[in-house]
Amino acid sequence: MATSITVARDIKATVSRSPPISVSTSPATTFRSLSFHSSNSSFPKLSHNSYFPYHQPVEKQLKPFATEDIKILLLENINESARTVLEKEGYQVEFYNHALTEDELIDKLKDIHVLGIRSHTALPPSILKRANFPNLLAIGTFCIGTPTASLLPLARLGIPVFNSPFSSSRSVAELTIANIIILARQLLDRNAELHNGQWNKVSTHCWEVRGKTLGIVGYGHIGSQLSVLAEAMGMVVTFYDTIPVMALGKAKQVATLDELLIKADFLTLHVPEAPETNGLIGAAQLAKMKSGSYILNASRGSVLDIPSLVSALRSKHLGGAALDVFPAEPGVNGNTFEGYEELAGLPNVVLTPHIGGATEEAQRFIGNEVAEALVRFVNSGSTVGAVNLPEVALRGMKVGEEGSVRVIFIHWNRPGVLRQVNGILKDHNVDKQMSDSRGEVAYLMADISCVKEEEIKCLYDNLESLTSKIMTRLLY
Numbered sequence: 001m002a003t004s005i006t007v008a009r010d011i012k013a014t015v016s017r018s019p020p021i022s023v024s025t026s027p028a029t030t031f032r033s034l035s036f037h038s039s040n041s042s043f044p045k046l047s048h049n050s051y052f053p054y055h056q057p058v059e060k061q062l063k064p065f066a067t068e069d070i071k072i073l074l075l076e077n078i079n080e081s082a083r084t085v086l087e088k089e090g091y092q093v094e095f096y097n098h099a100l101t102e103d104e105l106i107d108k109l110k111d112i113h114v115l116g117i118r119s120h121t122a123l124p125p126s127i128l129k130r131a132n133f134p135n136l137l138a139i140g141t142f143c144i145g146t147p148t149a150s151l152l153p154l155a156r157l158g159i160p161v162f163n164s165p166f167s168s169s170r171s172v173a174e175l176t177i178a179n180i181i182i183l184a185r186q187l188l189d190r191n192a193e194l195h196n197g198q199w200n201k202v203s204t205h206c207w208e209v210r211g212k213t214l215g216i217v218g219y220g221h222i223g224s225q226l227s228v229l230a231e232a233m234g235m236v237v238t239f240y241d242t243i244p245v246m247a248l249g250k251a252k253q254v255a256t257l258d259e260l261l262i263k264a265d266f267l268t269l270h271v272p273e274a275p276e277t278n279g280l281i282g283a284a285q286l287a288k289m290k291s292g293s294y295i296l297n298a299s300r301g302s303v304l305d306i307p308s309l310v311s312a313l314r315s316k317h318l319g320g321a322a323l324d325v326f327p328a329e330p331g332v333n334g335n336t337f338e339g340y341e342e343l344a345g346l347p348n349v350v351l352t353p354h355i356g357g358a359t360e361e362a363q364r365f366i367g368n369e370v371a372e373a374l375v376r377f378v379n380s381g382s383t384v385g386a387v388n389l390p391e392v393a394l395r396g397m398k399v400g401e402e403g404s405v406r407v408i409f410i411h412w413n414r415p416g417v418l419r420q421v422n423g424i425l426k427d428h429n430v431d432k433q434m435s436d437s438r439g440e441v442a443y444l445m446a447d448i449s450c451v452k453e454e455e456i457k458c459l460y461d462n463l464e465s466l467t468s469k470i471m472t473r474l475l476y
């Protein structure tokens with residue numbers, strides 16, 4: 001904690017979030033009664049180019065308040081690199097190597113400031129409606145995928161969600177390359193036979209990948225890495241994406257998914273989980289694929305319809321499949337994997353337990369990256385790296401210096417708010433200010449000086465009284 005005479009503090013001690021203006025509630029409203037959007041369709045799509053690095057090392061930043069009061073809950077065996085970063089800040093870190101049940105999570109949410117999850121904690125809007133989380137400041141998803149349906153509801157509560165947008169892209173691309181060759185050569189079947197003592201030397205329906213067409217659905221961080229690796233092996237790369245993307249090497253973008261389905265010898269899925277990608281590949285799409293072609297899914301289980309895939313494999317329309325993700329995945333190792341039965345034993349089908357990004361390199365990188373983003377947000381209010389709020393940061397921070405206060409005001413993006421806020425700040429010296437909006441939520445950060453200790457409460461109350469307020473934090 002800060003050692004100057006003015007003990008630095010975060011004045012957001014209690015719930016200070018306003019409901020959306022469309023909801024009529026009293027100030028004592030808990031989160032349970034907020035009405036959330038059920039879809040994020042109006043929310044701007046996150047471009048895979050939107051991330052930019054923040055150069056200030058975490059350890060150089062001042063700690064603005066008693067960091068040992070901050071409670072962090074890390075679920076799903078998040079890499080120890082994250083714990084190291086968070087514990088170094090003095091935060092209390094509670095760690096679980098598995099996901100919690102919905103009720104367990106709701107119970108924990110009552111008390112914590114930061115939640116860290118991976119892909120098995122869905123965090124749907126229904127949980128947010130049921131839960132009470134008065135202290136929750138931020139969520140870290142220690143992976144690429146984020147709880148898409150809850151991003152907007154969380155933004156509307158002023159809670160940023162941070163992820164690690166490309167730390168595991170290379171690991172997923174490498175696993176996909178491995179699976180392409182495994183499928184082309186039926187390697188797992190030969191391996192299983194020989195483990196049973198059966199010598200089965202065959203070349204029928206075994207292929208080189210050189211010259212074959214790889215069809216990539218979703219040419220983002222992973223799809224584009226894969227494109228480069230596949231071309232190096234002599235594959236012809238085509239891809240389909242909903243936005244125009246610069247093709248790498250000799251890869252070519254096609255205009256429709258159907259065009260890709262018809263062309264590909266190997267079809268591989270790398271799209272995010274979203275309403276538009278739910279069931280993207282079903283019976284109709286599989287029927288359009290070449291006879292004897294292969295499909296790979298390392299994106300999300302919701303993207304590919306399993307019963308349709310099983311039919312296409314049983315009828316030998318497809319030559320094989322590699323699945324790393326499934327519609328219902330267990331939250332803990334060792335659990336029975338329900339739904340595996342229909343896939344188990346099918347020839348040339350590779351099943352892996354969601355390990356695309358499960359490498360030492362990727363997990364260490366993710367742990368550091370997300371933990372550092374969380375530290376920056378908790379300690380200084382920086383939203384750089386957030387996927388659901390505008391990215392706002394001010395360089396340097398005089399928090400802890402007498403008379404200096406960092407004002408963070410998350411508010412509804414409406415006309416006149418800046419004028420009102422600056423009306424409240426007008427008697428102090430505004431050293432720096434930055435404001436940005438993303439859809440209906442805006443984020444203002446200002447460093448002010450010449451503030452007397454006794455003025456801080458009044459400053460806070462005045463900001464809180466604005467009807468546009470979602471959350472106010474004063475760091476001093």
Ligand SMILES: NC(=O)c1ccc[n+]([C@@H]2O[C@H](COP(=O)([O-])OP(=O)(O)OC[C@H]3O[C@@H](n4cnc5c(N)ncnc54)[C@H](O)[C@@H]3O)[C@@H](O)[C@H]2O)c1
Binds near residue numbers: 270271273354
């Ligand atoms: N198996 C694993 O362990 C693992 C690891 C990391 C990521 N993932 C999954 O892979 C997904 C992709 O990761 P990424 O880093 O490449 O994401 P990304 O955001 O960089 O790229 C996704 C691409 O998909 C495109 N897209 C979106 N909707 C589409 C649609 N309907 N049709 C075609 N293209 C569409 C986007 O425009 C974007 O270019 C993640 O969202 C995550 O769910 C899985």
Ligand SMILES: O=C(O)CC[C@@H](O)C(=O)O
Binds near residue numbers: 120143354357
């Ligand atoms: O770490 C995991 O749970 C896998 C996450 C992976 O699918 C991702 O979205 O990064």
